[in-house]
Amino acid sequence: MAANSQFSIAVHVLAMVAGKSDERVKSEYLAKSVNTNPVVIRRLLCSLQEAKLVVSHVGACGGTALARKPEEIKLSEVYKAVSRGEVFALHPNKPNEDCPVGKNIEAILCGLQKEIDKTIECKLGEYTLRDVIEMVAHPA
Amino acid sequence: MAANSQFSIAVHVLAMVAGKSDERVKSEYLAKSVNTNPVVIRRLLCSLQEAKLVVSHVGACGGTALARKPEEIKLSEVYKAVSRGEVFALHPNKPNEDCPVGKNIEAILCGLQKEIDKTIECKLGEYTLRDVIEMVAHPA
């Protein structure tokens, strides 16, 4: 799979954690719902914790809880927290500088890339985790 | 790199082809500017041809030309022609159906994915190949 599924898993996991607001949720429990390995979940939770979307606790009775209320967690924040790639990548090889197109195209594409990123962020900013929870509860 | 660089290369290549509107451009020439192998370029040109953005000719004096004027080629079309991935992937493993979140999350994420795709397409539809050519000619 080219694109990254981290965002999908993150939304899934956050919805689960939000659903158990009175307790700390364990990575093993989350892993069962996502159908993957607990370590995969923990790695993801580390990113979400860095972004201050969740708080995890080590040790017995440890686990993860939301750092804020679901209505205060925008999906754009989730996206930024876990997505490493961009919508399209710049070509890894340096274009030929002797060619007028090759010389300037990188900067143009880079600018376009940033614009697209901003567009996505804006769109995802329209939704909060609360919206997701409600959609889960009341499927269309 | 997670994301795909096909779009970047495609824009680069199309700008080159547009710059030589009076002749057929050869894959080897394009490969030199992009700094890659001619076969990589030809593979890409096949996708662009399927999308009716360029026309390639086999044989001696063969090569590629635009199928339409640059101002009639929207970057959204280029994107659709070459991008295989999505902004974010759904998790490949089937979520646990016994969990209310796992059961419904896929459909929600899928809908969100489509919405994002539409947003990107819309944004890229604001630019044509002509805009790119002008940016190449007059770097900001």
Next chain:
DNA sequence: CATAACTGTAACAAGTATAGTTACAAATCA
């Protein structure tokens, strides 16, 4: 018609990214 110049495409190699797995140190609670 023979030849040279192209594309289209198959087949394979190499590099890279992602996901999954095991293992274990460190922290925490009872």
Next chain:
DNA sequence: TGATTTGTAACTATACTTGTTACAGTTATG
């Protein structure tokens, strides 16, 4: 102290992407 849980390193397996070689088929031209 012992059980539990996260954080993280290390490794494997898989799959994707790019690059490369090779060659069949097509076309212009002397």
